[in-house]
Amino acid sequence: MNFNKTISKILAIILGILAILIIFFSTTLKKIKPGYVGVVYTPSSGVSEKTLTQGWHLVNPIATITSYTVSTEQSYMSSDRREGSESDDSFMIPTSDGKTVRVSLEYSYRFDDSKVTEIFTRFRGRSGEEINRIYMRGKIKSYVAEVTSTFNVIDVYGSRRTELNSFAFINVKNKFETDGIIIESLNFSEIVLDPQTEKAIQERVNAQQALERQKVEAERAKIEAEKNIIIAEGNAAVAIANAEGNAKSTKIAAEAEAFAIQAKQKVITKELIEYEKMLKWNGVLPTFQGGNATPIIDFRAQKTD
Numbered sequence: 001m002n003f004n005k006t007i008s009k010i011l012a013i014i015l016g017i018l019a020i021l022i023i024f025f026s027t028t029l030k031k032i033k034p035g036y037v038g039v040v041y042t043p044s045s046g047v048s049e050k051t052l053t054q055g056w057h058l059v060n061p062i063a064t065i066t067s068y069t070v071s072t073e074q075s076y077m078s079s080d081r082r083e084g085s086e087s088d089d090s091f092m093i094p095t096s097d098g099k100t101v102r103v104s105l106e107y108s109y110r111f112d113d114s115k116v117t118e119i120f121t122r123f124r125g126r127s128g129e130e131i132n133r134i135y136m137r138g139k140i141k142s143y144v145a146e147v148t149s150t151f152n153v154i155d156v157y158g159s160r161r162t163e164l165n166s167f168a169f170i171n172v173k174n175k176f177e178t179d180g181i182i183i184e185s186l187n188f189s190e191i192v193l194d195p196q197t198e199k200a201i202q203e204r205v206n207a208q209q210a211l212e213r214q215k216v217e218a219e220r221a222k223i224e225a226e227k228n229i230i231i232a233e234g235n236a237a238v239a240i241a242n243a244e245g246n247a248k249s250t251k252i253a254a255e256a257e258a259f260a261i262q263a264k265q266k267v268i269t270k271e272l273i274e275y276e277k278m279l280k281w282n283g284v285l286p287t288f289q290g291g292n293a294t295p296i297i298d299f300r301a302q303k304t305d
Contacts, residue, residue, distance in 0.1 A: 030057050035071030036128075037113050039120040040064075047117050066120055068111040068128040072184055075132060077140065078104035079190070089137070090190070093145050099153040104190040107140065107172070107183060115180030122179070136181065143172045157191055164188070 030052070032038045038052035042063045052065065059065065079090040079102075090104040111119060111128055123131050147168045148156055156164055169186040176183050 030059050030065045031055070032057065032065070032067060035069055036067040037070050037111075037116055038065040038067050039116055041066065041120070041125065047120055049117060051113070051116055064125075066125055066127050068113075068116045068119065070110055070113040070116075072108050072110055073128075073132070074106065074108050075137075076104075076106045076189075077137060078106070080104070090192075091141050093141075093148040093156075095148060095153045095156055096150055097152040099193075101148070101153060101156055102192040103144075103188055105140075105144070105186060105188050107186040109136070109176070109184060110182050112180040112182055119180045131181075136176070139175065140172055140186075143175050144168050147171050153193070157193060161188070161191070 030038065032052050032054045034054045036054060038057070040048040040050070040052060040059060040063050042048075042060050044062075048063075052059075077089040077091065079088045090102050092100045092102055094100055109132070119131070123135065126134070148164065151160060151164050155161070165186075165188055168188070169183070172186050173183040
């Protein structure tokens with residue numbers, strides 16, 4: 001009987017020790033997620049200058065640990081929940097010509113790990129997620145509006161959108177640096193106009209496109225005309241060349257014929273004339289007039305070639 005009581009006491013002591021250990025480790029063992037650092041605060045000594053890196057750490061049971069991301073964190077201010085917003089977080093921005101435009105944007109950020117203790121103190125112990133939700137999102141709207149107010153609605157919606165995006169990013173980045181918050185990227189994911197402004201812009205775009213088409217057609221006609229001129233000049237040159245060639249050929253032929261006649265005339269002799277006569281004689285003897293008169297050849301009766 002006493003043995004059973006002893007066993008029960010030992011078990012109770014062991015369970016008590018385990019409970020104490022569980023309570024001790026649950027209050028003193030803290031985990032810091034990858035990509036985060038933890039700031040340690042105790043009521044007795046305030047904020048510790050030493051921050052906790054990722055992993056498990058034993059800390060004072062009465063200390064509180066506040067985490068801040070030091071790796072890239074993506075955030076959205078969008079009308080589309082599929083992009084990460086919990087609700088419609090799009091917002092209105094002004095333009096230099098008095099219009100307002102609804103925009104959605106996404107940005108990435110992280111906290112400067114060398115300034116997280118200052119951030120903890122400045123924002124009264126708020127976590128990184130709370131600072132983003134309560135402070136950063138509101139400031140981003142203001143900082144972006146500072147830039148868009150220098151662009152007209154045509155620029156915001158169209159031709160200078162890339163430039164607008166770059167200026168907005170630089171302004172937001174520079175403003176948050178003093179807070180120990182590093183903005184790594186910022187992009188407008190959507191820009192929405194009111195129907196009347198969108199219609200006016202579309203009409204302007206259509207007119208511009210029509211003008212561009214006219215310019216293209218005029219340039220094409222100019223090129224075609226220049227091409228036709230070149231072809232005509234080429235054909236004329238060919239015709240002139242052919243005419244000159246024919247003229248030269250005729251001249252050469254005439255000169256050759258004249259030369260042949262001249263050469264032939266130079267070699268005509270008495271013997272050649274007699275030979276030519278023989279070729280043309282038809283075989284009939286010549287007739288005579290009178291007694292001893294010289295015979296006269298009558299060529300009218302001769303044969304011809």
